[in-house]
Structures are given as C-alpha cells and as structure tokens.
Amino acid sequence: MTHANLLSPPSQIPPPTALALSQKAPLILSTSPTSSLPWPLSLLFSRETPESWTIHENLFLSALRTGDEASALTTLERLEARFGEHNERIVTLRGIYNEATAQGNADLEKVFDGYEKILREDATNMSIRKRRVAVLKALGRTSDAVTALTALLTNSPTDAEAWAEASELYASLAAWGQAIYCAEEVLLITPNAWSAHAHIATLHYLSSATNNTPNLVSLAMSLKHFCRAVELNDSYLRGYYGLKFVTSKLNALLSEASSTSLKRNTQDDDDVPVPSIETVKKLEELATSKLAGIVRQFKSGKKGWMGYDEAEIIAARELLDRDAKAVR
Amino acid sequence: MAVFGTALNGAGAVLLTHAVYSTHEHTATFASTPLPLDISLELLVSILLLSLGIVVSFAPLKPIQYAQWAGQLSREGRHGEGQYTREGEEMLSEGDPYAFLGLDGGIGGKGEGRRGFWDVKGKRREYEDWVRQGGKQ
Structure with missing residues (x-):
C-alpha cells in the first residue's frame, strides 16, 4: 500500500489511504502553526512553514473525503484566519466544503448559484470556474460541464489542466475526435509530458477499437504516441504496456493485409505513414523485453524499482502471460 | 563510499x-x-x-538525459529522504512533474491529479461504499 503522506499525497488515494490520511487530523489540529502572541512578537515566535499550509490543505481535503466534517471545518477556519476569507484559494476551499456538506442535488444547485454570484463579482476567478465545472459533473450534467469548460478554455487557452479535463470529459462521452483534439492542446502546452502522450495514444487506440473495422491510421497514430512516451521516459510501464498492446494488434492486422496482398497506403487523406511489419515486430520485441525486465525487478523487490503501482505490474504480467500462451 | x-x-x-x-x-x-x-x-x-x-563523497549525480531522469522517477517513485516537517510528515523526493495533468490513471482513472476539478462528491461516495462493504484493505 502507498503510505499516507499529507505533504505530498500519493497519486492514487484508495479509501484505506484516505482513512489513514484523515486520521492524522487530531495530531495536526492539536497544535496551531501560528503564534498567539501580539503582533511583533508573533512574527518572531511563529512556527509556521510553507509546508504546514500544504499539509492543512491536504488534511482538509482528506477529512472531507472521509466525512470528518468537524476536522475539515477546523482546518478551514485556520486557513481562513491565516489567509483571509477573500483569498481566491480559500474561497475555493470554502466552496468545496459547501459542496461536500450539501445534502442532495437541490443543495448542490445552491452551491452552484453561490459560484455564479462570486463570478459576477470577479469573473477572473479561475479556480471558481473550475469548481463550477466540477459541480456540473457531480450533478450528472456532463454536456453542461463541457459547455462551461469550453467557455473557461476560450478565456484561458493555456490552461493544460483544463484541457486535460476537457479531454477526459469528451472521452467519457465517447467523443473521441474532440477528446484527441483537447489532448493535443495539452501536448502543445506540455510537449514533454509522457503521461499526456500515453493518454493521446490511448484515445487513438480507443477511437479505432470502437469502430467495427480496425482503423490502421488510428493504430499507427497510437503507436507513434506510445513510442514518444517511452522515448521521453525509458522506464514508463504504461507506455511499454500500450506499445506492446498496439504492436500486437498492428502485427495481426499488417500480416493479414499482406497475405491478402492489400495495398496499405490506399487511404487518400493519409498523412501518417503506416509502419512496416518489421518495425512493428522490433518494437514489440523491445516492449516485451522492457516489460519483462520491469516486472522481474519489481517482483524481486530490488531497491530503486519499487516506484511502480502493484496493480499495473500485475496487469503487465497478465499481458505477458497471455502473449506467452499465444506463442505456445 | x-x-x-x-x-x-x-x-x-x-x-x-x-x-x-x-x-x-x-x-x-x-x-x-x-x-x-x-x-x-x-x-x-x-x-x-x-x-x-x-x-x-559527493551525492549521486542526477541523470542529465530527460528519458533517464524520467525513468528514474518512475522506477523509484517518491521516497522519503529522512527529513520531516514539524507536523511529522516526511519530505519526499521529486515526483512526476506532470501529475497535475491527472492523465496517468488512464481514461476514467481515479488519480488525484487535476486538483482544480477535484470531485468531492464522487470521492465521498467511493469512501462510503468502501465503509459499507466492511472497510477491507
């Protein structure tokens, strides 16, 4: 299990970790980071560090997640006392608290109206705009959420986080074209993000998987982006997993196409060269050996290889086993 | 050494x-x-x-090639370096700099990225379901 750390919370927080995180509340709330002395002395004897406020914020979020609203409120009051009620970030945290404590959709609508009011006063409050999208999503109004998000993106087109959210929202509606467009915008802002490359490759693969006839161009695009992901990160488990997965599909398709002597480059709008079968085979070999190496090192518990998620390792192992069976 | x-x-x-x-x-x-x-x-x-x-006696050097540096981050994950804050939280080593995109969990993943769009209701429901099922590890 990933250990619970409030300063830099893990990238995945399953319920047990969330519980462990919020159980730290009494300890952290028992001492105040700010000094209670009058003004000039409080500057000298304050024990606060930038980390204490990150910890408070994370504690607030995990307390809300586990339903510990009393601790969440205490933490929020501390943050408000320190940074003022009108700080953008604090206003957002207050909004999250209201969302969490809302009973039913009617209450949530009220929180939403509150956000509208804040935005009428200050339309540039980006985090409140993001909260609006989150509330719409929570209410199940995905298409409204998409509209709100596109409005946000029109005003702030360099927000990679918002583009990523838009990509996922479109993907959840199975609108692959739009999802890919948004993911490409993410790449324009963060061209070296290996996870963004893996994401766009997944989208390309899914867009071809949902069609009845597998689309060679989509698979080639997917292959290209998975290759870039592992080029940017030479131990990227998800990248190698995807590379192996896509190459095995492409392999089957290409050998089928060559046996029926079908011309590969018949697509007229085709600006993506479909790779040759030799290249695909070589890539598959590379991905297999890399995946096997990662799985082996993780299983042997070698120091310096324990950063992977266990579920991902298990999935990679299954993929390798399936492949080995097919060969036999 | x-x-x-x-x-x-x-x-x-x-x-x-x-x-x-x-x-x-x-x-x-x-x-x-x-x-x-x-x-x-x-x-x-x-x-x-x-x-x-x-x-x-110098500390191990960081890789200067992007792919190797990123690979090291993935392989090793975030690990403590023996320093603690006053609240008792360990300071961890450098993590994935693109975690804020929240794209690492796959489509519809449950990652903690994209804090601005944090779905508090969904996370609460997930936790409540887990508690109702007996709170297994």
Whole structure:
C-alpha cells in the first residue's frame, strides 16, 4: 500500500489511504502553526512553514473525503484566519466544503448559484470556474460541464489542466475526435509530458477499437504516441504496456493485409505513414523485453524499482502471460 | 563510499595543515632560503587527496538525459529522504512533474491529479461504499 503522506499525497488515494490520511487530523489540529502572541512578537515566535499550509490543505481535503466534517471545518477556519476569507484559494476551499456538506442535488444547485454570484463579482476567478465545472459533473450534467469548460478554455487557452479535463470529459462521452483534439492542446502546452502522450495514444487506440473495422491510421497514430512516451521516459510501464498492446494488434492486422496482398497506403487523406511489419515486430520485441525486465525487478523487490503501482505490474504480467500462451 | 571519502578528506586535511605549518615554520626560521621540496610535495599530495575525497563523497549525480531522469522517477517513485516537517510528515523526493495533468490513471482513472476539478462528491461516495462493504484493505 502507498503510505499516507499529507505533504505530498500519493497519486492514487484508495479509501484505506484516505482513512489513514484523515486520521492524522487530531495530531495536526492539536497544535496551531501560528503564534498567539501580539503582533511583533508573533512574527518572531511563529512556527509556521510553507509546508504546514500544504499539509492543512491536504488534511482538509482528506477529512472531507472521509466525512470528518468537524476536522475539515477546523482546518478551514485556520486557513481562513491565516489567509483571509477573500483569498481566491480559500474561497475555493470554502466552496468545496459547501459542496461536500450539501445534502442532495437541490443543495448542490445552491452551491452552484453561490459560484455564479462570486463570478459576477470577479469573473477572473479561475479556480471558481473550475469548481463550477466540477459541480456540473457531480450533478450528472456532463454536456453542461463541457459547455462551461469550453467557455473557461476560450478565456484561458493555456490552461493544460483544463484541457486535460476537457479531454477526459469528451472521452467519457465517447467523443473521441474532440477528446484527441483537447489532448493535443495539452501536448502543445506540455510537449514533454509522457503521461499526456500515453493518454493521446490511448484515445487513438480507443477511437479505432470502437469502430467495427480496425482503423490502421488510428493504430499507427497510437503507436507513434506510445513510442514518444517511452522515448521521453525509458522506464514508463504504461507506455511499454500500450506499445506492446498496439504492436500486437498492428502485427495481426499488417500480416493479414499482406497475405491478402492489400495495398496499405490506399487511404487518400493519409498523412501518417503506416509502419512496416518489421518495425512493428522490433518494437514489440523491445516492449516485451522492457516489460519483462520491469516486472522481474519489481517482483524481486530490488531497491530503486519499487516506484511502480502493484496493480499495473500485475496487469503487465497478465499481458505477458497471455502473449506467452499465444506463442505456445 | 562515505567512509572512504571521509577518510580521504581527513588525511588530506591533516597533510594540508601540516604542510602549511611547516611552511610557516620554515619561513620563520630560514627566511631567505627556498622552500624544501618535501613541503611542496606534501602540499600537492594533500590537495590531490582532498579533491579526490570531495568527489568520492559527493551525492549521486542526477541523470542529465530527460528519458533517464524520467525513468528514474518512475522506477523509484517518491521516497522519503529522512527529513520531516514539524507536523511529522516526511519530505519526499521529486515526483512526476506532470501529475497535475491527472492523465496517468488512464481514461476514467481515479488519480488525484487535476486538483482544480477535484470531485468531492464522487470521492465521498467511493469512501462510503468502501465503509459499507466492511472497510477491507
């Protein structure tokens, strides 16, 4: 299990970790980071560090997640006392608290109206705009959420986080074209993000998987982006997993196409060269050996290889086993 | 390696001090004669030892190639480096700089990225379901 750390919370927080995180509340709330002395002395004897406020914020979020609203409120009051009620970030945290404590959709609508009011006063409050999208999503109004998000993106087109959210929202509606467009915008802002490359490759693969006839161009695009992901990160488990997965599909398709002597480059709008079968085979070999190496090192518990998620390792192992069976 | 580096540094420092003291003593007693060869040699050897010791005991260098650096982040994950905040939270090593995109969990993943769009209701429901099912690990 990933250990619970409030300063830099893990990238995945399953319920047990969330519980462990919020159980730290009494300890952290028992001492105040700010000094209670009058003004000039409080500057000298304050024990606060930038980390204490990150910890408070994370504690607030995990307390809300586990339903510990009393601790969440205490933490929020501390943050408000320190940074003022009108700080953008604090206003957002207050909004999250209201969302969490809302009973039913009617209450949530009220929180939403509150956000509208804040935005009428200050339309540039980006985090409140993001909260609006989150509330719409929570209410199940995905298409409204998409509209709100596109409005946000029109005003702030360099927000990679918002583009990523838009990509996922479109993907959840199975609108692959739009999802890919948004993911490409993410790449324009963060061209070296290996996870963004893996994401766009997944989208390309899914867009071809949902069609009845597998689309060679989509698979080639997917292959290209998975290759870039592992080029940017030479131990990227998800990248190698995807590379192996896509190459095995492409392999089957290409050998089928060559046996029926079908011309590969018949697509007229085709600006993506479909790779040759030799290249695909070589890539598959590379991905297999890399995946096997990662799985082996993780299983042997070698120091310096324990950063992977266990579920991902298990999935990679299954993929390798399936492949080995097919060969036999 | 740490012990070896410290030993080299220690020996180098002792020799350097001795060479400096010898020089001082020599110039104080025979002001007009040139410095004997053994003092110069001792000085050079001490500097060599110190330089070696500093290089050997240096913290491991970070990879300068992007792919290797990123690979190291993925392989090792975030691990503690023995420093704690006042609240008792361990300071962790550098993590994935693109975690804020929240794209690492796959489509519809449950990652904690994209904090701005954090779905508090969904996370609460997930936790409540887990508690209702008996709170298994």
